[in-house]
Amino acid sequence: MRFFLAFAAAAALCSAAHAATDLHNYWDSRCRECHGESAAFARSTLSVEAGRLLGRHHRDDLATFLRQHYLSDDLVAPVLQMLQAQATTSPVFKDKCAGCHGSASQFARESLVMRDGVLTGRASGRPVREYLQRHGKLAPEQVGPMVATLERVLGEVGGR
Numbered sequence: 474m475r476f477f478l479a480f481a482a483a484a485a486l487c488s489a490a491h492a493a494t495d496l497h498n499y500w501d502s503r504c505r506e507c508h509g510e511s512a513a514f515a516r517s518t519l520s521v522e523a524g525r526l527l528g529r530h531h532r533d534d535l536a537t538f539l540r541q542h543y544l545s546d547d548l549v550a551p552v553l554q555m556l557q558a559q560a561t562t563s564p565v566f567k568d569k570c571a572g573c574h575g576s577a578s579q580f581a582r583e584s585l586v587m588r589d590g591v592l593t594g595r596a597s598g599r600p601v602r603e604y605l606q607r608h609g610k611l612a613p614e615q616v617g618p619m620v621a622t623l624e625r626v627l628g629e630v631g632g633r
């Protein structure tokens with residue numbers, strides 16, 4: 474019985490992990506060939522006005538357009554949300570971290586995990602907020618936004 478319960482729990486975990494789509498992988502396999510890197514595309518092509526994401530061409534009908542544009546219906550909302558966050562986040566990771574760590578999505582997949590609600594480095598076992606006090610050369614006021622960005626990216630790759 475105990476074995477069965479452990480097995481059922483493991484199966485439930487697997488299916489939960491499977492259900493969470495890695496939006497960055499999805500972008501890289503379905504959108505990148507035409508649009509390049511997602512955050513650079515969002516920053517250069519999209520804007521946010523009054524909390525709404527607007528395209529350069531598709532200003533008022535972006536969600537409708539995306540429903541007919543290479544995107545399965547259930548992913549329109551999460552992809553729009555990701556692009557909106559990217560369009561409004563300055564590229565600090567790219568400028569100050571990517572040279573050593575690669576893309577934020579790759580870094581999140583490999584090195585980050587949520588532990589008791591706290592974003593934590595896998596290798597160090599330390600909270601990222603604390604780690605960045607002495608690593609990465611961020612100004613003190615950049616640490617909070619960086620932690621928030623990495624938490625978001627970890628969610629986007631299905632890791633939380």
Ligand code: HEC
Nearest residue numbers: 500503504507508518527528529530531532542543544552
């Ligand atoms: C085969 C090339 C191609 C692929 C693949 C592709 N797109 Fe596009 N996309 C375009 C072109 C061309 C336009 C401009 C068309 C237009 O404005 O009507 C566009 C426009 C857009 C726009 C609106 C930009 C604006 O300024 O209004 C968004 C957002 C977008 N694509 C997202 C995506 C996403 C998300 C994916 C992947 C799921 C994707 N695209 C896949 C070619 C592509």
Ligand code: HEC
Nearest residue numbers: 569570573584594595596597598599601604608609611619
């Ligand atoms: C010069 C290269 C370099 C730069 C720039 C850099 N890192 Fe690192 N980072 C590393 C190395 C190497 C490690 C592995 C531990 C060590 O040796 O310090 C690491 C470890 C980490 C860890 C801990 C990972 C774990 O598994 O515990 C975090 C979090 C982190 N870096 C975030 C960042 C962020 C965010 C930035 C940008 C603000 C950044 N790093 C900039 C090289 C760099």
